[in-house]
Amino acid sequence: MEFLNYFGEVFTFTNMLILVLGTVGGLLLGAAPGLSPTMAVALLIPFTFHMTAEQGLIMLGSVYTATVAGGAISAILLKIPGAPANIATVMDGYPLAQQNRSKEALHYCFISSFIGGVIGILVLIFFTPLLANFALEFGPSHMFWIAILGVTVIATLDSGSTLKGLFSGCLGLWLATIGYDDVLGVERFVVDPVFSGGINIIAALVGLFAIPQVFSLLEKKTEKLDQFQMEYKSLLSSLRYNFSRIKALSIGSVVGIVVGLIPGAGGQIAGLVSYDQIKKLSNDPSKFGKGEPDGVIAAESANNAMVGPSLVPLLTLSVPGSPTAAVLLGGLLIHGIFPGPDLFITHAKVAWTFIDSLLVAQFIMLIFGLYISGLARHVIKTPKNYMAGIITVLAIFGTYSVQNSFADVIVMLSLGTFMYFISKFGFTAAPIVLGIILGPIAETNFTQAKIIADTQDGIINYLITGGLNLTMIGICILSIAYGTYSEFKTVKQKI
Amino acid sequence: MINFGNKSVIFVSLLIAGLLFYLSFYSGTSKEIQAYLFPRTVSTIMLIVTVFLFYQNLENKFLERERKTPSVFPLNLFKLYPAGIGILLFMIFAEDLGFYFSTTILFMFIALFYSEDKLKLSNLVKSICVCSLFMGLIYVLFTILLKVQVPGFILFQ
Numbered sequence: 001m002e003f004l005n006y007f008g009e010v011f012t013f014t015n016m017l018i019l020v021l022g023t024v025g026g027l028l029l030g031a032a033p034g035l036s037p038t039m040a041v042a043l044l045i046p047f048t049f050h051m052t053a054e055q056g057l058i059m060l061g062s063v064y065t066a067t068v069a070g071g072a073i074s075a076i077l078l079k080i081p082g083a084p085a086n087i088a089t090v091m092d093g094y095p096l097a098q099q100n101r102s103k104e105a106l107h108y109c110f111i112s113s114f115i116g117g118v119i120g121i122l123v124l125i126f127f128t129p130l131l132a133n134f135a136l137e138f139g140p141s142h143m144f145w146i147a148i149l150g151v152t153v154i155a156t157l158d159s160g161s162t163l164k165g166l167f168s169g170c171l172g173l174w175l176a177t178i179g180y181d182d183v184l185g186v187e188r189f190v191v192d193p194v195f196s197g198g199i200n201i202i203a204a205l206v207g208l209f210a211i212p213q214v215f216s217l218l219e220k221k222t223e224k225l226d227q228f229q230m231e232y233k234s235l236l237s238s239l240r241y242n243f244s245r246i247k248a249l250s251i252g253s254v255v256g257i258v259v260g261l262i263p264g265a266g267g268q269i270a271g272l273v274s275y276d277q278i279k280k281l282s283n284d285p286s287k288f289g290k291g292e293p294d295g296v297i298a299a300e301s302a303n304n305a306m307v308g309p310s311l312v313p314l315l316t317l318s319v320p321g322s323p324t325a326a327v328l329l330g331g332l333l334i335h336g337i338f339p340g341p342d343l344f345i346t347h348a349k350v351a352w353t354f355i356d357s358l359l360v361a362q363f364i365m366l367i368f369g370l371y372i373s374g375l376a377r378h379v380i381k382t383p384k385n386y387m388a389g390i391i392t393v394l395a396i397f398g399t400y401s402v403q404n405s406f407a408d409v410i411v412m413l414s415l416g417t418f419m420y421f422i423s424k425f426g427f428t429a430a431p432i433v434l435g436i437i438l439g440p441i442a443e444t445n446f447t448q449a450k451i452i453a454d455t456q457d458g459i460i461n462y463l464i465t466g467g468l469n470l471t472m473i474g475i476c477i478l479s480i481a482y483g484t485y486s487e488f489k490t491v492k493q494k495i
Numbered sequence: 496m497i498n499f500g501n502k503s504v505i506f507v508s509l510l511i512a513g514l515l516f517y518l519s520f521y522s523g524t525s526k527e528i529q530a531y532l533f534p535r536t537v538s539t540i541m542l543i544v545t546v547f548l549f550y551q552n553l554e555n556k557f558l559e560r561e562r563k564t565p566s567v568f569p570l571n572l573f574k575l576y577p578a579g580i581g582i583l584l585f586m587i588f589a590e591d592l593g594f595y596f597s598t599t600i601l602f603m604f605i606a607l608f609y610s611e612d613k614l615k616l617s618n619l620v621k622s623i624c625v626c627s628l629f630m631g632l633i634y635v636l637f638t639i640l641l642k643v644q645v646p647g648f649i650l651f652q
Contacts, residue, residue, distance in 0.1 A: 047641070164504070167541060170541045184529055188522065189522060218575060218605070219575060385609040386625060388605055389629075409586075409589070423568075425504045
């Protein structure tokens with residue numbers, strides 16, 4: 001029950017202010033189509049550089065949870081999911097809005113998100129220390145495999161193609177080798193002295209996630225959308241109905257937790273799987289897709305229940321559970337906090353304050369979510385050209401502010417443009433980002449393992465001997481095999 | 496609009512992997528070989544993955560799926576090149592012109608050039624107001640609150 005000791009830290013004036021601003025901002029950002037939670041968190045990381053570690057993480061955590069829930073606003077009102085996690089919400093949320101029940105749908109969305117979110121954070125609170133204790137025994141070879149596992153899992157699950165995902169992951173790992181080698185002190189691939197320290201993580205994060213989005217916004221034409229009037233709906237009756245849908249809530253929360261614990265899976269899978277399950281287990285599946293509240297309840301409780309568990313592998317093993325968690329890893333690293341087995345020993349205050357703030361954020365999200373959805377309708381209508389301009393300016397100033405370096409801005413814009421170009425060939429940003437973040441960890445531990453192994457049986461024997469090493473190699477192979485199998489299955493279905 | 500064929504993926508991945516392979520194996524001295532072990536391994540894996548991508552493209556089933564749900568998307572270069580040029584000009588001149596001045600110009604350019612409304616005086620005034628207001632907010636946030644010193648030029652020294 002160590003988490004209870006740090007609740008006081010969350011309720012200081014500054015931390016509460018950050019929490020409220022992060023949650024409200026996250027709800028509005030999430031509601032804007034095209035601003036995914038991953039991009040929102042990436043854009044905000046530079047701001048947290050000027051805060052303490054606790055404040056920075058509170059900001060990022062609250063934005064993460066709120067953007068996932070906020071994405072449902074545009075899913076329900078416009079039929080455009082604010083984030084991939086809200087794809088399943090569209091299926092019944094939009095038909096509800098068409099029946100002039102948009103407020104009712106938004107009520108279900110935020111109440112279910114709250115219930116799922118709280119359950120997910122409780123899993124995070126109770127699972128994390130258990131896994132952290134187990135991971136304390138890890139040595140260099142294990143840490144090497146952990147880093148490779150992180151890249152492999154994101155590469156195979158986030159991308160539509162396993163091979164393209166692996167290629168992107170390797171590209172990130174290679175980019176991470178630019179600059180001084182941490183162990184041997186040799187300078188590599190440095191075309192200009194500004195790259196001696198390597199590619200700045202924040203510049204890479206912001207560039208890879210924000211700039212391709214700017215180009216995508218400018219590329220597309222704005223669609224003419226239906227605008228619904230908000231009907232009157234009593235919150236009490238929504239609450240009563242929502243709590244009576246135990247089956248939808250349970251399925252959503254359980255699926256969200258399981259999917260969240262699987263590294264790399266993410267909210268999109270949680271929402272779609274739970275929607276599919278509630279439909280299959282319903283007495284009348286024909287109602288789904290025509291405005292069935294259970295569809296919204298299951299999808300929204302699942303995508304928010306996923307948030308907490310997706311942080312379990314991140315905080316204990318440095319393996320992010322979702323692309324947004326991968327970006328959060330960057331946020332931890334700029335504060336000098338390396339998540340891993342000893343996080344709860346060396347940075348207990350930061351870690352527990354962050355987790356406790358996520359729990360409090362769920363309550364704030366519920367209160368503001370229910371009342372802010374009306375305001376969010378105006379954010380949704382922001383023209384794409386202004387949205388693109390705002391993202392560009394924020395990305396430029398945010399990146400510059402981290403090190404007061406114009407070279408970082410150039411790297412950010414160049415990487416972003418390059419990412420947009422290769423995204424046209426089906427390559428995705430998340431594996432590249434994770435490669436850049438986990439690359440130094442993989443390489444340092446690989447070099448250390450090699451130094452140790454040179455006095456023993458050689459590097460290959462050292463890396464593949466022992467139960468834990470073999471287990472992690474097995475998981476890497478399994479994730480590649482699973483990715484290939486799913487792809488193969490999709491090919492068969494499509495033909 | 497440029498439509499890439501499925502085989503262009505092979506070309507792009509081969510280009511990237513080949514370049515990184517060349518840089519990894521032809522950089523550094525013989526004494527620094529240990530430090531290049533990791534990038535060399537990674538670039539070799541990238542080349543192997545490219546070979547698998549090539550093999551995958553030869554398969555008829557894959558091509559059939561690509562025909563139905565393509566994973567290679569057209570590039571709307573005609574629509575995007577002004578933004579690309581704007582960003583390039585920003586990268587060249589921003590440090591000398593000052594951050595606030597150059598980002599305001601970039602923002603205004605994106606807002607006006609990519610506006611779906613007809614260019615009228617009212618729209619121009621609206622764009623100027625939105626840009627000025629947002630840049631004012633950025634100034635308060637970065638320069639006043641976060642105390643970030645950006646290249647100044649004429650304005651905001």
